[in-house]
Amino acid sequence: MLTSTSPHYEHRITLFGHTQAVTSLKFSTDGLLLASTSSDHTIIIWNIHTGVHLKTLQGHTEGVNDVAWSNDSEYVASASDDYSVRIWNAQRGTQVKTLNGHNNPVFCVNYNSQSNLLASGSFDETVKIWDVIRGTILRSISAHSDPVTSVQFSYDGTIIVTSSFDGLARVWDTTSGQCLKTVVEPQSHDPCASVCFTPNAQFILCSTLDSTIRLWDYHTSRCVKTYKGHKNDLYAIPACLAVDKDRNWIVSGSEDHKIYLWDVQSREIVQVLEGHTGELTPQGDFETLTSPDVVLAVATHPSRKIIASGAIHADLGIRLWFDEPDVKLNGV
């Protein structure tokens, strides 16, 4: 059921800079910048209008798994395999704080909307809540029995949702650190790759390694929507929401080099973006890949119709997909 408002994203910009797998992408809160993390130990800050590589944040001694922007788009926090979370001034490109406390690779990190707290999830199976200003641990929650794959605050910061390879998604009270709810698909206990709140924090969107994304009403533990069609049984590929008055999509990467878009309500695939098929040779030329790459990192722009995607094997150019008229071209 394709309606007139169905998406027409097209590839417009490719950002080259990383030398190893692109693991995570995040648009800044003001929508002007993009942060990308990579196994090459760096975070790169890009200008999404010009595609200019603005800053490289160097300091992590292992690969970087996740990145999060503060509400003023001035700072980013990054989670790394070197067991640390670091806070950077993205505008200046300097490191301002190292948060040590996890004793295993840190897999995910997120700010609350006030940006005075950070939550991080790790392979040490804990979720830690940090005081951003002092850089201290406020609370450490033994959240799961397997690595924690994602952690997110609700928009008002009062509750936190986490997901883990143990197949569970849990909702926590921020102030007390107590578990409020556990959500699991009863038939399968496939690892949870990612979880996020819907904008009103009434539902959680959870992707599991049985190539399925589910929308849960966590109050009643009821699965209200199921999205299928992509391939995801190995990597923690996040499912993103692109929702406002004329966007209503769920966006996810896939292990077949594509990006899938579903309609939130009808659950049908409304567009498939094909990219990440080539390899950048040292001469700057493309070579088509023989085996499909994995689109691990996907991000949706907070207000505009832009999707960013990144792959992990050979095609390391970050693609920016637009579903809006190209102002720049028209202007020329």
Next chain:
Amino acid sequence: MNVSLLNPFETQSLPSTVRATLDSGAVIARFDQTGRFVAAGLRDGSVFLWDLATQAVVRNFEGHVRAITGLSWSRNSRFLLSASRDWNVVIWDLASRSEPPQRYHTIRFDAPVVSAFFHPLNSNVVLAILATGEAFVVDRRPGQIPRADLRLPVVEDAVSHRVNVQCATFSSNGSLIFLGSSDGAIVIFNCSTKLLVNRIKIPGAGAIRNISCDPRSRYLATNSGDRNIRIFYISALLSATAHSETIEPIARMTDTIARTRWSTMMFAGDGEHLFAGSDTANSHEVFVWDVAAGGQYLKTMENGKEPLSDLDWHPHLSEWLSVSTLGNIYIWGNIPKMKWSAFAAEFEEVDENVEYVEKETEFDQEDKAEAERRTKAEEDADVDIGHPQKLVGPESGGRIMLGKTAAQEAALPHDEDQAWAEIDSELDTRPWTFPIVVEDPEEE
């Protein structure tokens, strides 16, 4: 609006334990309109801003040289007002990034300020009470009376001695100003016209020590020198005439046994409760009454022996803070009980053992095609996942709008007083962000 979200699986009740203690040195403390911050005023004139989520000081406002006597938050918590015995009222802008914080505005008087308040709707209007017993309304907007002196009416039987303003409050919608006088009268002024509306003498009550208006502007409570707290209908106070018989309170609260004096009292954020702190030398007690039940006594909460100096109710949670004279701020709240069943997906807690009755269909195998059809039908229903919410700065309103839905709010008469109050109030309604400043080691 996040009350239902905060802990959707538990209901709220009156707090009975201290969940956090802030060692602040404060004599006065106020929650902001969102409940995110606590502003603490010290005897040496400094004002600290505490972030409750991290229980750390996030700003230090240095602008006074003598004790802080009053703190007030603007409508959207962007501005904080501090009043001091050094004759000044200083307004601070929390959206400012300057470090150390600079004064946004200073209002100078010619006597120590004993309390000061922002107008509930407009931070350009400030009500201040001086140690000389005078009350002023300062208006920083162009075209308005810059400084209006609210003079108590001359009463024949009071010519022999000077009558002072002891305490004051705005009505929660900001249209009226209530003054409590040293001769035990409530004097009401219209905020926009600065005209006297009424004066009601409470016989036998003695000087009014403090005065509070409930969030919906229905009740006014007074704490008087005769150790009684009285609650009046504001409508009755407005309609009472000088010749009518003395107005009877709808409720009168007192500690009949110990005859405790009340250091301070105020309405709770829900408007349903009134609470007061005892003014005794060796106890830290908070008394709570149910306003709707005609001032029925509910309970007394005790916490050690440090005398209590100030109280404030959380704007939307069932929490409050109390300040001891030793400078500790106690945050009272409910620590939720750990629900172990929340850790398992389909567990349920039962209070007593129940015999499980197996349902007839419990282990029936559902036909696969049938199950798929049912799931599909269920999933076809639209769900409301909402739109991205910008929660930068609190939603307009805060405490004053509490208990009203947006529809009720719109149905309210948009009267002249409100229109007057909303002139030049953009800064009080515009979203803003509190800058989190993380020190950059390379900068130093």
